[in-house]
Amino acid sequence: MLRLEIDGEKVEKCHEMASSVSSRVNQELGPFSTVAIERTVARFFGIDGVAKDDVPLPNVVVEHLKSQGRLEDGVALHLANACLYYGESPQEIAEKIALGKISLSQVPWQGREACQEKAFELVGVSLEKIREKRREREVLLESLPVKERPWLYVICATGNIYEDIIQAKMAASQGADVIAVIRSTGQSLLDYVPYGPTTEGYGGTYATQENFRLMRKALDEESEKLGRYVRLVNYCSGLCMPEIAFMGAVERLDMMLNDAMYGILFRDINMERTLVDQRFSRMINAYAGIIINTGEDNYLTTVDAFNAGPAVLASQFINYHFAKKAGLPDEYIGLGHAFQIDPRIEDSLTYEIAMALLVREIFGDCPVKYMPPTVHKSGDIFFAHVLDTCFNMVSVLTGQSIHLVGMLTEAIHTPLLQDRYLSISAARYMRTAARHLAENFFLEKDCLIQRRASEILDRTEKLLGEVSRKGLFQAIEEGTFAGVKRQRTGGKGREGVFRKSQWYFNPVEDLLVKELFRNEA
Amino acid sequence: MMDDVVRENVEASVILPYGDHKNDGVVQVSFTLPVPDGPLGDEAARQVMRLMSLKEPQVVESTPLGENYTFFVGYGKLTRPVEISKLKVARPLWDKLDAASIDRLVRERLGRPIIVVGAATGQDAHTVGLDAILNYKGFSGDHGLEAYSAFRVVNMGSQIPNESLVAKAIELRADAILVSQVVTQRNVHLSNLTNLVELLEAEGWRDKVVLVAGGPRITHALAVELGYDAGFGPGTRPSDVASYLTQEVLRRKSLY
Structure with missing residues (x-):
């Protein structure tokens, strides 16, 4: 059988270094969310379609909350709060936001527990739909x-x-x-x-x-x-x-x-x-x-x-x-x-x-x-x-x-x-x-x-050592990958990154973490 | 015998495609027709070749690509010759210079580097061609403009609005602008290239820069037609562009 002899220890070392590089990034970025993530949460709530000028409703909701200075809490709490107060669906709430009829930060507060419960219920529908699609694929792959x-x-x-x-x-x-x-x-x-x-x-x-x-x-x-x-x-x-x-x-x-x-x-x-x-x-x-x-x-x-x-x-x-x-x-x-x-x-x-x-x-x-x-x-x-x-x-x-x-x-x-x-x-x-x-x-x-394979693995180990020493951000700033240099504070879409407030809540992430890492808990 | 050969070469002001002997006119074609595979499809394919003025059209392969599409390979013979002496070809008029001569010419005659701004404009995200011409590394062992002391290069990258490119060129008082256009779907490159000329004209800068377009579907003739000074298509080496820019920039200042 055509197989390489690979130095297992080197591979293990590379895995360890890459794992620690990614852990550090995740840890450092843990306190942050983005407008794209919040729009995704809005979609999990069932919000879809466009307002005038073809602006997608998830964008409308997120921009609205941002203009109210409350995006740092995440869209979930405020949307669930409005759904509870008005007794309407997220889609209806979003449409009213687009028409300027609802201001999320002005909706009387229904309490964190009630809002979280409502939010889990609403995004649960989308998660069930995703599970259904996954089962559908499994059945099709079988037949x-x-x-x-x-x-x-x-x-x-x-x-x-x-x-x-x-x-x-x-x-x-x-x-x-x-x-x-x-x-x-x-x-x-x-x-x-x-x-x-x-x-x-x-x-x-x-x-x-x-x-x-x-x-x-x-x-x-x-x-x-x-x-x-x-x-x-x-x-x-x-x-x-x-x-x-x-x-x-x-x-x-x-x-x-x-x-x-x-x-x-x-x-x-x-x-x-x-x-x-x-x-x-x-x-x-x-x-x-x-x-x-x-x-x-x-x-x-x-x-x-x-x-x-x-x-x-x-x-x-x-x-x-x-x-x-x-x-x-x-x-x-x-x-x-x-x-x-x-x-x-x-x-x-x-x-x-x-x-x-x-x-x-x-x-x-x-x-x-x-x-x-x-x-x-x-x-x-x-x-x-x-x-x-x-x-x-x-x-x-x-x-x-x-x-x-x-x-x-x-x-x-x-x-x-x-x-x-x-x-x-x-x-x-x-x-x-x-x-x-x-x-x-x-x-x-x-x-x-x-x-040739051994040489590439050796050089990879060195390169990962360098990345691991510097951290991924600095490594990219110095052009380690593809010779392209990017600044941590530069690039497009940075204004869409924000630090989560102490009230931040993302029911989708909470549920996904629970499901995906069930075995590790 | 010798004489015949010589005479034939001299008379070759008319030519035909060469298959396996002189003037047989053999042409190979391949294309897809929206027809099912079968005798009617084959006849349609032969008719396509007749419409191309090919005699004795032969379908050597027909393969169904789907329910109603068939791919054909065919051969035919062209009988009307190409009068080669009557053809006109547009290409930039410049001599190929080596890197050392370019650097020396610019240093001695201009006394400063030629400032070049390059970008892939509009929605175009492809920078392979632009990078090959501008970046130090170049292409196929032929270094990019950055490698010359004769050029100061600003490569703005991809998806640059024409407005930003014009603004940058004016800010740097650029001698030349290089525009790369790879995406050609629905001829978007044409409107993009034309728009750049219009913007430069509106700013009163069109005559102050050497304007060059490049890309897989760009020809010199097309570029000139769109209002550019030159166009470079596939196979262009960085040294071709370097030679051209040097001569054109110096010529405009009566230094060449």
Whole structure:
């Protein structure tokens, strides 16, 4: 069997350091919440829809409470208080807030105990809905089993959800196991989630709850037809991480891109905002049984992939421990990496195998997500297809779990129908042709693959040592990851972070913590 | 024999695609039609090739992509030749200079670095191209503009509103603006690029900067048509842009 000899003690050391790095961050940020978290709580109360000028009602409620100087208490207490006093639903209260008919801070106080009880009751309805969706998925996976690995993951994103549906169903029928709808460029920087079905987007389709629902429904029909459950993916990143996590949970998405550091490094979102939001959003993902995908592949596109191995691995360790601390079991932590080394480098394929094996073996129970080459593709679509074939082979040979199918026209345009077909066919070919290939090989002691993997692990340990010494905030400020430097106080969305008051109450978090960490208590 | 070969080369002012022998005109095409796979689909595909002026259209592969879509691979022959001598090609008029010459020219003639502001504008979040041209690391062993003493580079990054880019250029009294546009869905790059020209004109700054657009769908001709001084498409090296900017900035000051 093709396996690396890995120094277990080093791996253990890396785990310890990454765990302590993430603990310190969580501890330091424990006293903070964000506007996105509070909007999510409002959604758990059942508040949805938009007010005038298409402002989502959760934004209306949170902005209103902020203007009253009471956001520090969290929206839950004040909403529950108003529901009790007026005997109305949260939605009705929110609509009245939008019309200026209710001022939350002026509502006569019904007492903390009564408000908390009401709040637990209201968010309990949404939590039950999420449990129901999770059961629904389990039943479907039982009756429509997905038998082959790696899962073939393709992207559909025309900007128009109805067009996406046609292409997604077609891709599924060609063999895709996972459909990702890429978001409209720039959505990650919107501090609200657009509402309703959308037909206009740039570089992708807006992530809205209705778009999620439409696509899931279409894929359910296709899954039934194919006898194989087709998974749906969207992005749980940017300024609305937890809100989108909620939407994905109630619309039965199966995977969500959720990286603890991506927003900071690549979208210049404030560190505290991202790190606070990621924790809450991942708790929702965990409760919904959604597999997260982390974005370490991005390091490989921004810096030289040949030298980026340690940064990728270090980030995976950190992402992994943030995920664990948000209640995600290993089977739901889809750590990302990619095949991006310059193909002109001698032995580049060997180095790719080394890295792919290393990640696979260190995170043995995680559904590792392997991304295709993009940087070294040009208009030469024929060579791009050859490169993808090598990527497909390494993926099958090293036992990756989620395989993002590379496109021969990556460097040119969003995939045409035939591009997706050709790429899926090539990946399917390799999945069948090389299915048991790895069983036939073992590695020579001290061979190039072995040496390369050990070197990356050594350097990862050093890098994590540095991060652990400095703390994550300072490490990011100094450009440790992807060479991108971000200031703790800089970046977008910082004004949405606030310190909780002594009265702060978040019934969703309380219930999720109780459920997710039941065994540890 | 020798003579024939020479004459043929001279006469090659008209050309045809070369498949496996001269002037056979063989062209390979692939496309998808919204038709079910079958004889009618194949005929539709051959008709597509006839409409492309291809003779003897052949469908060598037809594969259903879904219920009502079929992918075709075909071959045909082009019979009308390309009159190569009559073609006009737009490209920036500049010579390729090496890094040392660029640094020396700018130091000696301008006496200060050329100030360059770059951004991926509008909703565009893709900075791979922009970074390859501007950042020190560059692309494929060809260092970016930051590596030259001849340039002072401000890379504003992605998703920059045109207004901010113009404001920054004016603030720094930039000699050149580099705009990267990767997202081209529904031609959003065109309106974005045009809008930047309009903003610069409104500020009275259009003539004070060398305005350059770059991206996978940008050609020099397109950029010029949109009111830019130059456009750089796929395959551009940082040294190409460096050479062009040096010559254009110096030329405008009558230093080149």
